[in-house]
Amino acid sequence: xxxxxxxxxRSARSYTMxxxxxxxRELVWKASTDPELMPKWWGPSYLTTVVDKMDLKVGGVWRMxxxxxxxxxxxxxxxxxxxxxxxRLSMTFEFEPMAGHISTETLVFEELPGGRTKIIxxxxxxxxxxxxxxxxxxxxxxxxxxxxxxxxxxxTVKA
Amino acid sequence: MxxxxxxxxxxxxxxxxxxxxxxxxxxxxxxxxxxVSAPAISQHLKVLQEAGLVSVERRAQQRIYSLDPxxxxxxxDWSRRLRHLWNRRFDALEILLEQEMRKxxxxxxx
Numbered sequence: 001x002x003x004x005x006x007x008x009x010r011s012a013r014s015y016t017m018x019x020x021x022x023x024x025r026e027l028v029w030k031a032s033t034d035p036e037l038m039p040k041w042w043g044p045s046y047l048t049t050v051v052d053k054m055d056l057k058v059g060g061v062w063r064m065x066x067x068x069x070x071x072x073x074x075x076x077x078x079x080x081x082x083x084x085x086x087x088r089l090s091m092t093f094e095f096e097p098m099a100g101h102i103s104t105e106t107l108v109f110e111e112l113p114g115g116r117t118k119i120i121x122x123x124x125x126x127x128x129x130x131x132x133x134x135x136x137x138x139x140x141x142x143x144x145x146x147x148x149x150x151x152x153x154x155x156t157v158k159a
Numbered sequence: 160m161x162x163x164x165x166x167x168x169x170x171x172x173x174x175x176x177x178x179x180x181x182x183x184x185x186x187x188x189x190x191x192x193x194x195v196s197a198p199a200i201s202q203h204l205k206v207l208q209e210a211g212l213v214s215v216e217r218r219a220q221q222r223i224y225s226l227d228p229x230x231x232x233x234x235x236d237w238s239r240r241l242r243h244l245w246n247r248r249f250d251a252l253e254i255l256l257e258q259e260m261r262k263x264x265x266x267x268x269x
Contacts, residue, residue: 006242010167017245023256027263031255041251119252121245128164 013131014124021117025109028117029086032107039064047074058083062091082106093123101130162230165210170195171203175226178213183225 008015021028031037035051043049043066052063052075063077075096081104082090090106103125110118125131166172174189190200204224207213211230216223 006245017242017249019245019249019253021249021253021256023260027256027259028252031252031259037255037259041248041255044247045251119249121248128167 010128010131012124013126013128014122015131016120016122018118018120020112021119022115023117024115025086025111025117028109028119029089032089032109033083033085053077056080056083078102078105087111102126103130162210162212165206165212168203168206170200171207174200174203174207175212178224178226183216183223185221185223187221189224 006015006017023031031041033054033056035054038054039049039051042064047066047068049064049066052065054060054062056062058080060080061077062080063075066074066076068074077094077096078092080089080091082088087109088107089109090104093103093105094101103123106122106124108120108122110120112118166175170193173192177189177192178184186201186204187197189204190197193200204213204215204222208215208224211227213224214227216225
């Protein structure tokens with residue numbers, strides 16, 4: 001599977017990742033909205049992720065709490081902006097220690113032949129500074145992927 | 160200016176591509192690739208230099224520009240983080256969906 005599918009759109013202050021899953025759309029929707037299932041894939045495996053609130057309606061609040069092995073707690077929250085099962089889900093996203101820096105995550109679920117589903121995940125930031133801050137925060141590090149061609153790099157940083 | 164704001168401009172990205180192809184180029188030769196004025200290109204080069212994307216070397220009357228490999232590495236690191244965040248989520252979701260489908264099948268067989 002081609003995993004090099006990152007697109008950064010600076011003029012929209014957003015980045016998009018997508019992937020095709022071998023599962024029907026209803027199930028992918030459920031995995032993204034069910035308080036039991038969602039935390040199983042949303043947070044990294046080295047943190048325990050639990051749903052504190054998941055009020056799945058437009059304007060409803062969600063909150064998730066992650067705990068590391070030392071007992072440090074990281075909480076995230078937001079508000080659902082669009083809920084259109086099973087094709088579209090959009091919510092705001094705020095890391096509580098960085099309150100006020102709010103981004104929007106939009107998941108589009110596309111039904112494909114053969115019981116497959118494509119997820120297109122777009123994260124949009126209010127400001128370019130927030131986009132860059134998130135990118136540079138080291139929130140995620142780890143697995144090194146082979147990706148060292150400048151052309152590809154520039155391709156992803158389209159204005 | 161930071162690396163990503165510096166790269167938000169298409170002319171500056173083109174300059175980076177030129178330098179990637181050529182290794183190093185004098186400012187005048189870079190300017191010759193663009194329809195805009197030499198001072199405008201020189202301004203873009205200044206931004207790229209301040210962002211640490213290119214380095215400049217004075218040779219006789221010329222200013223020779225080349226890519227700064229460290230900045231390129233930092234940018235790759237940045238892109239990798241984004242990919243990693245969602246690839247990690249998607250990997251976990253893939254496993255979860257397989258498990259859920261297996262559960263459903265077992266349920267149907269019972």
